[in-house]
Amino acid sequence: MPGLKLIMTSVEDASSMPAAEDAVERIAVMQEQETDSYRHHDYIASAVGKSGGKARVDSLCRVKMVEWCYQITDYCKFRRETVAICFSYLDRFLSSPSPRATEAIQSRKVYQLAAMTTLYIATKLFEPMTMDTVLLSTLSQGVYSEREITVMEREILQALGWKMNGPTARDFISYMLALLPKSAYYYDQSTLITLLDFSRFQADLAVSDYELSLETTFTVAIASLLNSMEGIGEKLLPAQERFHFLGVLAQETAVDPFSDKENVVRDRLLELFAENTGYHLPQIANLTPIEIGDEKENKYGLTRTSSPKGAEDHSCGLEGFNTTSCAFDSVRII
Numbered sequence: 429m430p431g432l433k434l435i436m437t438s439v440e441d442a443s444s445m446p447a448a449e450d451a452v453e454r455i456a457v458m459q460e461q462e463t464d465s466y467r468h469h470d471y472i473a474s475a476v477g478k479s480g481g482k483a484r485v486d487s488l489c490r491v492k493m494v495e496w497c498y499q500i501t502d503y504c505k506f507r508r509e510t511v512a513i514c515f516s517y518l519d520r521f522l523s524s525p526s527p528r529a530t531e532a533i534q535s536r537k538v539y540q541l542a543a544m545t546t547l548y549i550a551t552k553l554f555e556p557m558t559m560d561t562v563l564l565s566t567l568s569q570g571v572y573s574e575r576e577i578t579v580m581e582r583e584i585l586q587a588l589g590w591k592m593n594g595p596t597a598r599d600f601i602s603y604m605l606a607l608l609p610k611s612a613y614y615y616d617q618s619t620l621i622t623l624l625d626f627s628r629f630q631a632d633l634a635v636s637d638y639e640l641s642l643e644t645t646f647t648v649a650i651a652s653l654l655n656s657m658e659g660i661g662e663k664l665l666p667a668q669e670r671f672h673f674l675g676v677l678a679q680e681t682a683v684d685p686f687s688d689k690e691n692v693v694r695d696r697l698l699e700l701f702a703e704n705t706g707y708h709l710p711q712i713a714n715l716t717p718i719e720i721g722d723e724k725e726n727k728y729g730l731t732r733t734s735s736p737k738g739a740e741d742h743s744c745g746l747e748g749f750n751t752t753s754c755a756f757d758s759v760r761i762i
Contacts, residue, residue: 458595466594468523487638494636597631600649612669
């Protein structure tokens with residue numbers, strides 16, 4: 429998904445992090461949500477299995493619609509997290525037994541309508557300014573009428589059982605970093621902002637990847653954070669402090685941040701970062717390197733036999749890193 433631009437966190441935003449005393453409980457609640465009410469499954473594989481052939485909608489359709497949604501949200505100054513919420517709705521809808529969801533998996537036109545409608549729902553619920561159905565119909569260049577959008581909205585809400593407040597990877601990142609004491613990075617706000625920026629950016633990129641969408645957002649959040657921490661030298665974030673932080677995180681969440689699953693997801697995030705920006709995300713600390721075994725292939729089709737990409741050619745670390753941007757083209761999948 430080339431062209432997504434990294435948006436810098438403001439000092440005010442970094443200063444309004446969640447309280448550490450609330451973080452552990454909140455993370456636990458969000459983890460429970462992910463394993464219960466807000467789960468979804470591999471609906472593309474299921475559709476292929478049921479039909480005995482190829483689903484009309486594939487992972488590339490997702491990439492194109494995520495591009496389109498980011499284009500809209502960036503232009504309207506909406507939060508990037510709104511796109512993650514939108515695709516959480518879409519994934520759960522397409523995983524539901526709704527006949528309309530089944531139709532959407534087999535029809536790119538209906539899939540595109542569903543994706544546009546979930547963005548409409550997400551902005552209506554979580555943005556101070558919303559889009560109306562007239563604008564959405566116009567953006568579709570007349571492919572979908574206002575009534576079609578309204579009907580699809582009702583069908584999606586019913587399929588989701590009106591459960592609309594699930595966690596996102598950005599949520600987890602914020603609460604996890606609330607557990608990192610300010611003293612760990614010498615009260616230097618720029619270090620916290622760097623961790624926030626690059627972790628959130630990887631989480632944004634992950635939305636477009638269908639395989640990563642099958643992982644929990646908590647898994648994606650930890651992987652994003654570990655990659656970002658690897659981009660910061662020990663002078664800014666000492667080894668002892670980061671390992672203590674990761675130990676607390678593992679203890680409170682019952683998740684191993686160094687598991688094979690996390691390493692595979694980290695590797696995929698680094699690939700997405702490089703594909704999108706044209707740069708490798710610096711991995712210079714070498715304190716939590718990615719290890720998925722010699723020539724061990726994973727479901728993302730990646731292998732890792734040496735240190736992460738960028739460790740040798742971006743020794744300056746994230747504090748000196750810059751990203752490129754380019755304009756989005758209009759996207760149609762039908």
